[in-house]
Amino acid sequence: MSTTALPDSMQALILNSTSEPPIVQTVPVPQVTPGTAIVRVLVANIISYTRHIYNGDRKYPFPTPLIPGSSAIGRIVSLPSDATRLQLNDLVFIDCIVRSRDEPTDIFLAAIVEGGTPGSAKLMRDVYRDWTYAEYCRAPIENLIPLNERTLLGSPKEGGLGYTTHDLAYLAAILVPYGGLRGIRLEAGETVVVAPATGPFGGAAVLCALAMGARVLALGRNTASLAKLKERAPYTERLYTVPLTNDPATDLAALQQYGEIDIFFDIGPPEAAKSTHIKTCILSLRHGGRVSLMGGYHEDIPVPHRVIMHRNLTLKGKWMCERDDIFAMLKLVETGMLPLGKKGGVEVTAHSSMPALSR
Template structure:
């Protein structure tokens, strides 16, 4: 038998029936726990800057419909399946959207967002975990729940806590992604990493994570004002250098080299930046034997300086999202006080019925630390 808090028969959810029409709040059956899953009461769900473009079809992400939309979220466990041995009702958890098949981990998808790139991942989203977190309750795989040390994270500072609100904890989802890439290339304390572009939500989070890992950061971006804003918000600004992307590849490379030797380059550019000069500038500025993490959202191929990469023994790593262990370890950085989530600037908190205002807010306020939240 599953262990649970009393679940209502029905719940509210934001349902998308087609990318040709807006979603609507509907009353649907509350999900029930199964073997390998838990039901989580959604407390605070994130938005991302391009949320509108996902669900209006502009980004052309494949996913089944009808779909209960959503992102990663902070929630409280309401029920667990019979095989749960640690997670229990009442636990505070972060639930991330990277779902992997248990018998073929390369079949992976982002719950509520995209069905992945294999037949197996499409089947898993379509038939098992189609509905997600823009709802009062969400059914998620047990392995997607990371148990949070509630006393440490949200407790009062005079009692040994860090004093975070649940809304501040929600900004952790933007940090999970770059942490996966930075861990993948083995970034170490004392090393120098160039992060580009660094002024958006994920790029800025990459700067914050790299600093927490003990690295020195060179942050690149097209706007000097945005770079100055990032440096004013980030902890340990003394370990951050900023270099504007001017479009002059060699001049930018020369500027980067002033802060060398550079051990690593982390790229998280948006789709429209696939032809940006910063990619080659950053690569050519690297030291011999450096590493590159490619996590950008490019839909087109990018040009790389083949000869330089070959003769400099540069290693290039691709990373989609993160591994399970990365989330656990990320929160250890938070609990230790090394990773500061107080940089979060909550631009708005919205009920399900105000989903459009939430998505507009997210699109208009997409700088580092800014986050619009949905509270079902």
């Protein structure tokens, strides 16, 4: 084991129950175990619906008490003896998708939901209950993805991209749609409909698809948000915004004016389960088109079976991303093809330190 000097205690956000808000408490710093490392958390994301996770609105199953969290950016401060690539002080992306080492289908989102199998629930409850809304986090070494600090944070005058650690936190949002787009084998030059495109993950999907070389039709109800997306996104010459009216004939005609469409990428929230856009976008696809289903619907959605069959369409579901998706996406970021921060039309609007959370 290799380690830097660590304090005995740290501040962490503790959720004792979904019936009461989390509170900042002083707790022991976690210790290294085989296969895990300790990371000092620099920036941790807050998902747009975080409040609804931890107040029980979304009814996600997870054990309490726990330290909440999501994916984050951190620096390694303690390593186990079985780590071979990671080094002390490495800047890393902390991936919140945790998989069992002996059964990869036992998978859960750390501190968010315990997954859908007895094995995933056991792993979260007994091993990885606490996560990144703390000064230090213990994580599986395979969940710590080394970042090219010199390239990502370095000065542009010295060949770097000039990002901040806050900019890098957006990697977590980008990874979700990137996993779906890569899974459906999006190719440069293809046309993809992203719907809805105005939410946090939909907007990230637009940026991903543009960086991957696609022409993007961004579909959404909020015309002001669509206009803002068009104004701030890179590669705007390949981005077209399409207002969603919820009249299927009108929406289909609006999409068809752009010619042949290869892919429909859906990432709607639970509230959009009864929206007409799903069927409309499927109907807009060319023969042999593909559909990536990443929406968070809690109920079955209707699809045009006859059209899917006759047009040889492919429907593929995707939950989050795979580990190799992270490395592939980082290549886009490190080469500047997928810009972050202001270059990518995304800015940090607010942030808080741990002491501020206690007030």
